[in-house]
Amino acid sequence: MSRFLQVVPVAEAVNAAKRIAPGRNVETVPVELSAGRILARSVPADTDIPGFDRSVVDGYAVRSADTAGAGPSSPALLRCLGRIAMGAPDPAIVLHEGECTYIPTGGVLPQGADAAVMVEYTEEAGDTILVKKPASHGENVLLHNEDFSKGETVFVPGRRLTPQDAGVLAACGCAEVPVAKKPVIGIISTGNELVPAGTRPGPGQVRDANAPMLAAWLAEYGCIPRLYGIVRDERAAFEAVIARALPECDVVILSGGSSKDDRDMTAGVIAARGEVIIHGIALAPGKPTIIGRIGSTPVFGLPGHPASAFVVLIAIVRPFLDAMLGLNNTRLRTVKATLSQNVPSQRGREEYIRVRVENRIATPLFGKSGLLNTLVKSDGLICVPAGTEGLEQGSEVEVILW
């Protein structure tokens, strides 16, 4: 069969992919393992944080009024009632006029006190403490619920959690955190010319670079890749592997051989068992991409050249996964840079160029799309939008960093 490309704009392809994205599943993970995961539910503070007025210094809890006008040569003289123990406040301790207590960082301010003075500004003389600096009301104190109030929404769903978020989630009482379950993404390599990494290529053969690259990228992006190995371009073998992958995966990626025959077979198999929704995207490299569905499982057919497959991952698969995971904000790392030379492009397609970035100068690495070495030598990609004929030397570009 010969199913010709019908090229659609990138935005249309992305929307088509998002429309078939399965809903996310939710699981809970221990808070210390939550960084990098996508929060699936809103998280409120379950208590006031902190739950009490808390000293942020080692020093003396005081009544601020008692320290008015204090200075090195005219210290306030306060009677010390003792020490505040960490984590076990003594409700019997109440400061009256002219009194203070030693308080460690994090200690509960005793009743009557409204400020703390750092130990550096004090001097001990038996039971009397010389305070050499005035403290204002609330000084060096974290007030009750100053951080978060009970019931306040601290995190909204769809946030990609950071390590600091894990700390704050723990403070909010989340020992277990509800997150989007990692989708299982099957990867099937096709192509008669392919051999696995561990095999020495014979005449006409090349090693399958795509599957490990796709798997590594998907794992870093928060998915569980599942490799199904290399299938020859024979319809029966291909169908058998797809039949095995469909019930085991949330999404299937076909890492195509590079030839048109191979792409046609891929499209044919998807069409026979489900539907081909997009076949051809106005994207360079990456034009011969297939987006389809078998049953409710999205199936992507990626181009064979690793550089092309990578661009399709970034431009098409990434927003699809973001939709599937319910991510609020994308995870692309970008940096602004100045373009070192003109980049011509063909109007009507979105073009991605590999660039090297040094001292905020982006230098395009042109080169045949089949080359692997530009993937290793480059630092990222720039996008030339579809409506332009290229980018001019000296213009500012946003580089999507590896």
Add this chain to the structure above:
Amino acid sequence: MSRFLQVVPVAEAVNAAKRIAPGRNVETVPVELSAGRILARSVPADTDIPGFDRSVVDGYAVRSADTAGAGPSSPALLRCLGRIAMGAPDPAIVLHEGECTYIPTGGVLPQGADAAVMVEYTEEAGDTILVKKPASHGENVLLHNEDFSKGETVFVPGRRLTPQDAGVLAACGCAEVPVAKKPVIGIISTGNELVPAGTRPGPGQVRDANAPMLAAWLAEYGCIPRLYGIVRDERAAFEAVIARALPECDVVILSGGSSKDDRDMTAGVIAARGEVIIHGIALAPGKPTIIGRIGSTPVFGLPGHPASAFVVLIAIVRPFLDAMLGLNNTRLRTVKATLSQNVPSQRGREEYIRVRVENRIATPLFGKSGLLNTLVKSDGLICVPAGTEGLEQGSEVEVILW
């Protein structure tokens, strides 16, 4: 005991930490799991890549001389000898003058051919192919070893591997990749005021936010965190947990209670069983940091406030881990931004300020160092170097992004 801080500059503390960094151990991982890991050995190409002249288009393999002067109205007429099969070149096919073969993308160029013409620029008429565009020598062909030559060094040790690198490693024959083993980092929380995330804090108590934050950060940075829970500020209990952690971990981090008593006990225990190398860094927040060693195991004592502990992770622990893993280049993500207002600082210490970044404007989030909410509301940190009295509004700053 009272072991007073003897504050040293950040660079001195970092060097002290690097000096006690254990050598890295090496393990091999499947190439598809290698992204994010640190390459431990040099990797050469084990074959020429590609191992043959390879078409990068679907079309016809030709002798470029035969197409000279060809155009839409004056096509070159070539006799087609048949099709090149993918992955199985037929050595019997040899192009002579006036001959061509169909060739799929990735196919082996037959003997005699030196270029390929895209199918779009050709027309079939029985056995004769009309070529409507001249092909230059080497056009649309990836030449034998154009990507990498056998024996050429493709990767040097110390590289943090990307997903694309995984693809190239596979192409170089690395089904298993030698990488630095993930160090096991023990985390012991100390402080009488601390309770775990799953417990509702009683009077004077707060939940331990530090340990989950540290664990999450370490896991993202390529370590294996091992949590030892919360220990009360009692020397015997503390020593027992350290004794358990030392043989199980490559590094131990003590996530201190926030009070001076607690820090003193930490320093005292390290000094009794090993040595305290640094106690106090000219760093804000993060001053009361301890760097020591028990036997050959590095031990860090981090400040109790999560914001302070986080700054010490970035400024001190990160370069230590980089040294331990043999990383060539740091993994900090940074972005340049313009400062929205003056940031005063104390000369003589390196100061880290949390900032929010919007439209390349960095807005400092001042606030008590004990607050958690600034960790969540900020996008990153800026560093005010030790030798300055602050940064001026409008100056360009480098933001270390979360």
